[in-house]
Amino acid sequence: MGKEEKDSVSNLTERIIKFRDARDWKQFHNPKDVSLSLVLEAGEVMEHFQWKNAEEMEQCVKEHRDEIGAELADVLYWVLLLGNDLGIDVLEALNRKMDENELRYSVEKAKGNHKKYTELE
Amino acid sequence: MGKEEKDSVSNLTERIIKFRDARDWKQFHNPKDVSLSLVLEAGEVMEHFQWKNAEEMEQCVKEHRDEIGAELADVLYWVLLLGNDLGIDVLEALNRKMDENELRYSVEKAKGNHKKYTELE
Amino acid sequence: MGKEEKDSVSNLTERIIKFRDARDWKQFHNPKDVSLSLVLEAGEVMEHFQWKNAEEMEQCVKEHRDEIGAELADVLYWVLLLGNDLGIDVLEALNRKMDENELRYSVEKAKGNHKKYTELE
Amino acid sequence: MGKEEKDSVSNLTERIIKFRDARDWKQFHNPKDVSLSLVLEAGEVMEHFQWKNAEEMEQCVKEHRDEIGAELADVLYWVLLLGNDLGIDVLEALNRKMDENELRYSVEKAKGNHKKYTELE
Numbered sequence: 001m002g003k004e005e006k007d008s009v010s011n012l013t014e015r016i017i018k019f020r021d022a023r024d025w026k027q028f029h030n031p032k033d034v035s036l037s038l039v040l041e042a043g044e045v046m047e048h049f050q051w052k053n054a055e056e057m058e059q060c061v062k063e064h065r066d067e068i069g070a071e072l073a074d075v076l077y078w079v080l081l082l083g084n085d086l087g088i089d090v091l092e093a094l095n096r097k098m099d100e101n102e103l104r105y106s107v108e109k110a111k112g113n114h115k116k117y118t119e120l121e
Numbered sequence: 122m123g124k125e126e127k128d129s130v131s132n133l134t135e136r137i138i139k140f141r142d143a144r145d146w147k148q149f150h151n152p153k154d155v156s157l158s159l160v161l162e163a164g165e166v167m168e169h170f171q172w173k174n175a176e177e178m179e180q181c182v183k184e185h186r187d188e189i190g191a192e193l194a195d196v197l198y199w200v201l202l203l204g205n206d207l208g209i210d211v212l213e214a215l216n217r218k219m220d221e222n223e224l225r226y227s228v229e230k231a232k233g234n235h236k237k238y239t240e241l242e
Numbered sequence: 243m244g245k246e247e248k249d250s251v252s253n254l255t256e257r258i259i260k261f262r263d264a265r266d267w268k269q270f271h272n273p274k275d276v277s278l279s280l281v282l283e284a285g286e287v288m289e290h291f292q293w294k295n296a297e298e299m300e301q302c303v304k305e306h307r308d309e310i311g312a313e314l315a316d317v318l319y320w321v322l323l324l325g326n327d328l329g330i331d332v333l334e335a336l337n338r339k340m341d342e343n344e345l346r347y348s349v350e351k352a353k354g355n356h357k358k359y360t361e362l363e
Numbered sequence: 364m365g366k367e368e369k370d371s372v373s374n375l376t377e378r379i380i381k382f383r384d385a386r387d388w389k390q391f392h393n394p395k396d397v398s399l400s401l402v403l404e405a406g407e408v409m410e411h412f413q414w415k416n417a418e419e420m421e422q423c424v425k426e427h428r429d430e431i432g433a434e435l436a437d438v439l440y441w442v443l444l445l446g447n448d449l450g451i452d453v454l455e456a457l458n459r460k461m462d463e464n465e466l467r468y469s470v471e472k473a474k475g476n477h478k479k480y481t482e483l484e
């Protein structure tokens with residue numbers, strides 16, 4: 001696979017599903033258990049930053065960028081696999097979300113203000 | 122943006138970062154708090170499947186595919202934003218992970234067997 | 243300490259705080275990072291049951307009751323420590339919650355029905 | 364119930380189980396789904412502190428102590444319910460954990476040092 005092909009989410013999803021199906025693991029992948037993996041792997045990302053201040057986090061990222069990248073990749077793995085299994089196009093879903101976000105959080109009201117859009121007047 | 126451009130992760134990441142920076146929200150996005158969002162949004166995906174058996178999950182997906190898609194999109198949003206902020210190419214990281222997985226879990230040993238590779242002889 | 247004393251939550255909380263303060267660890271225990279531990283330890287409990295059906299869970303509990311107990315104890319540890327640090331009496335808070343629950347989910351409406359009280363007519 | 368009785372964990376556990384069983388909810392309470400509640404409720408505690416610095420957290424606790432207490436109570440609720448269902452005495456488990464912690468993290472090595480005991484020489 002060339003770099004361009006690897007960068008495509010549909011190719012990556014296909015790679016994940018082929019990997020899974022060759023091992024006959026679909027039988028274990030009900031949405032509940034898969035979503036547990038999503039949470040647990042997200043937790044492993046979070047764990048890298050626990051007990052650290054801004055400076056220590058920066059140092060941690062410098063020293064452990066590859067490990068953190070591997071944890072983020074694990075989260076993405078489950079996002080793509082679950083999206084595939086549920087018939088959800090996650091890129092399309094995210095673009096739709098961004099359309100909404102852009103309407104909800106107008107630049108002038110949201111600038112420098114992290115409140116939820118429901119709390120913005 | 123055309124459909125093809127929207128499907129590209131780099132374009133989507135760019136869209137997220139532009140959205141964020143126009144609102145001056147980078148100041149809030151230290152890796153620790155961002156990773157909390159990752160966990161909390163993953164939890165919202167998981168919540169859809171709680172207390173349900175296989176049949177009820179299938180029904181739930183039929184009725185709430187868009188909501189679940191929106192939750193998965195939220196997880197992906199934070200994966201891409203955090204990857205961007207930490208200088209991590211998440212697609213490359215996932216391809217690397219898949220290279221490792223393919224070595225670790227050989228088809229013949231892993232077929233139908235969900236044990237961790239470390240437990241496979 | 244006698245068994246009765248050990249069974250008291252206030253004695254257990256005192257034990258945890260003495261342990262912490264003797265090691266000068268209070269400086270690390272801001273509520274955000276402590277709440278991360280709460281989530282991560284809860285995740286470790288959950289991990290024991292992932293990918294398992296009812297029968298496999300029962301088997302798992304038989305074989306690993308002590309480990310699961312140790313994970314639950316970790317969650318309780320952080321509940322008591324955080325309650326202490328925030329000036330919250332967690333037992334009182336839970337009794338208050340139960341008072342509310344008993345009003346919200348009347349037996350006749352809730353019997354055998356797991357919907358949230360807000361969805362019960 | 365008098366205050367002293369309410370303060371006892373065994374009485375509180377009994378109250379929770381009676382409440383559950385009167386509503387016939389045991390049928391839903393397999394350990395996997397219950398542990399999801401544990402994680403999700405812990406997430407709700409954590410959410411109170413997200414995006415906040417030390418000062419903002421202090422302010423948040425002042426203004427929302429009761430809500431945070433209610434979230435902590437939810438976590439404790441599931442700890443006690445799950446412990447009950449799995450035949451685990453969580454107070455005993457936590458006392459055992461503290462015995463171990465006191466051996467593992469000796470005061471002289473651990474003082475002011477938050478490394479895991481495995482990393483302490």
